[in-house]
Amino acid sequence: MDISQKLLLALVAGCFMSVGAQAAISYSNSQPYVGAKIGQFMVDDNDFDDSTAFGVYAGYNFTPEFGMEVEYVGSSEESYNVSGVNIDYDFKTYGIYGTYRYVFPNTALYSQIDLKML
Incomplete structure (x- = not known):
């Protein structure tokens, strides 16, 4: 294997390794987000049947740590x-939240705290 083949192989391998970094979400900028929820309302009465809950939410992160969120x-x-x-x-619930997000260093994991405002 000559030097040009080794160089080409190293270049191709380097390109494939950087694809994940290029596709990663940037937490340094403000960004909007949306989501959906599904679950169950559990009523503390034997006469009631538990009903299926569904919802949507949307938010905006003003900084990597702080944001706002609305929910139905x-x-x-x-x-x-x-x-x-x-x-x-x-049942129907509506909410407006202030959010604080802690991003764990060197990972894509975060913990979010919602402070209900309404």
Whole structure:
């Protein structure tokens, strides 16, 4: 293997190794984000059925550490019977949060704390 083949092989290997770094998310700039949630509202009453919860949220990081977030969570409609009366219910929640995000050094992991404002 001559020097030009070794150089070409090293260049190709170096390009493939840098692809991950080029595709990484930059936490140094402000950035918007959106997401979805799904879960279950657990009601502390044996007469109620637990309903499925679903939601969406969106936020904006003003700095790598601080941001704001809005959220909506709703539930499926459920019903229960009390003394022969059928009652329908569903839950809806709205929220506005201030967020603090701690990014662990040398990783893509972070921990986020939401401070409810509304």
